[in-house]
Amino acid sequence: MPNATVAGITVDRNDEGFFTDPNQWTEAMAPELARSEGIDELTDDHWRVLKFMRSEYAQKGTGPTVRVLGKTSGVSIKELYQLFPKGPAKTAAKIAGIPKPRGCI
Amino acid sequence: MSDSTKPDPITKVSIIISKGSLEGIYPGLIMANGARAEGIEANLFFTFFGLDAIHKARHDHIKLATVGNPGLHMPTMAGGLPGVSTMMTHYMNHKMEQLDIPSIPEFVEMIADTGAGMYACKASVDLFGLEKNDFIDQVQDIITVGEFYERAAGGHIIFT
Numbered sequence: 602m603p604n605a606t607v608a609g610i611t612v613d614r615n616d617e618g619f620f621t622d623p624n625q626w627t628e629a630m631a632p633e634l635a636r637s638e639g640i641d642e643l644t645d646d647h648w649r650v651l652k653f654m655r656s657e658y659a660q661k662g663t664g665p666t667v668r669v670l671g672k673t674s675g676v677s678i679k680e681l682y683q684l685f686p687k688g689p690a691k692t693a694a695k696i697a698g699i700p701k702p703r704g705c706i
Numbered sequence: 707m708s709d710s711t712k713p714d715p716i717t718k719v720s721i722i723i724s725k726g727s728l729e730g731i732y733p734g735l736i737m738a739n740g741a742r743a744e745g746i747e748a749n750l751f752f753t754f755f756g757l758d759a760i761h762k763a764r765h766d767h768i769k770l771a772t773v774g775n776p777g778l779h780m781p782t783m784a785g786g787l788p789g790v791s792t793m794m795t796h797y798m799n800h801k802m803e804q805l806d807i808p809s810i811p812e813f814v815e816m817i818a819d820t821g822a823g824m825y826a827c828k829a830s831v832d833l834f835g836l837e838k839n840d841f842i843d844q845v846q847d848i849i850t851v852g853e854f855y856e857r858a859a860g861g862h863i864i865f866t
Contacts, residue, residue: 666743667743668816671819678819688742688744691743691745705736706805706807
């Protein structure tokens with residue numbers, strides 16, 4: 602997986618599929634990344650979360666945990682798990698092209 | 707799985723919370739929440755004094771055990787003095803708040819929102835003379851140990 606082609610562009614990803622260089626990510630890659638995570642269509646709510654992930658990462662150097670997402674993204678915990686059933690913070694980070702958020706809560 | 711040497715990932719956990727102290731309840735909650743965050747299916751089963759974590763009137767008053775807790779590194783006699791447990795609990799809650807760890811009532815609600823199952827143990831409920839009404843709405847059912855094993859099928863069981 603380290604080298605992968607997404608939306609026609611070669612990007613660097615780690616063994617788990619997270620981007621190692623978030624600058625390589627473009628919005629055009631998101632639908633394809635989402636499909637490989639089992640999400641067929643990205644809704645406005647999905648995008649709200651993805652953009653929040655990107656801006657948190659840009660500001661803090663790390664992606665938010667689910668708790669932070671639930672408190673500050675405007676999308677509730679319940680909705681987050683409906684949007685990203687395989688784990689909101691982890692899945693959204695993968696689709697948003699940022700490293701996996703680290704945090705126990 | 708492409709790499710045959712890599713073990714299969716965990717896909718389901720059932721976590722038993724059997725203690726009613728602050729340090730007895732949090733680890734199970736953190737593990738359940740963490741499991742859901744990884745996309746792992748999770749069930750929580752509250753038994754014996756662990757029931758306090760989902761008891762409407764009690765879950766906001768969970769205390770740290772200051773007696774018989776050598777990890778606190780304080781003399782047992784001091785731990786038993788009136789007010790010490792309350793004070794230490796207060797201190798611990800404050801520290802956790804600084805780290806943005808939710809209170810037990812908030813945490814339990816949050817975990818229910820992640821889609822984790824919450825169950826109370828029938829034997830303990832009967833023993834303490836409790837009923838469904840005593841528990842927060844997030845508790846789905848009061849179940850027997852046999853029913854717990856049925857629900858835990860295909861996953862790992864973690865006892866705390």
